[in-house]
Amino acid sequence: RDKKGFNGCLAALGQVRYPDEPQRPPSWLLYIKPSLRADAPVDVRNYRQQNPAFPQQTTADQFFDDMQWESYRKLGEWIGTQVLKGQWLEAAMSAAENRQTGSESGNFSGGESS
DSSP: OTTTOOOOOOOEEEEEEOOOTTTTTTEEEEEEEOOOOTTSSSHHHHHHHHHHHHTOOOOSSSOOOOOHHHHHHHHHHHHHHHHSHHHHHHHHHHHHHHHTTTTTOOOSSSSSSS
């Protein structure tokens, strides 16, 4: 997380292998975490300025007001769009496959690899 509270990592992709079933092809596990980056939609960033715990607010209070509900919805839509862009998913899968063969891998924060 940087000084403004932004976290570049939106998702992680893991490969699941089955050692007891070597003929079985590996599976993929995509983990998406509600995170905020500087390029998130303006209204989502504005909500964060007013509510510093966003997007990690407690779920003890299940009664979200309209602004909170819409901010989480918009953040989820934006993260989904960023993560499911072909270039990110392809790069993450390639990195996971490279790890399997012993090559270097990178960290991914959305549409870009670093």
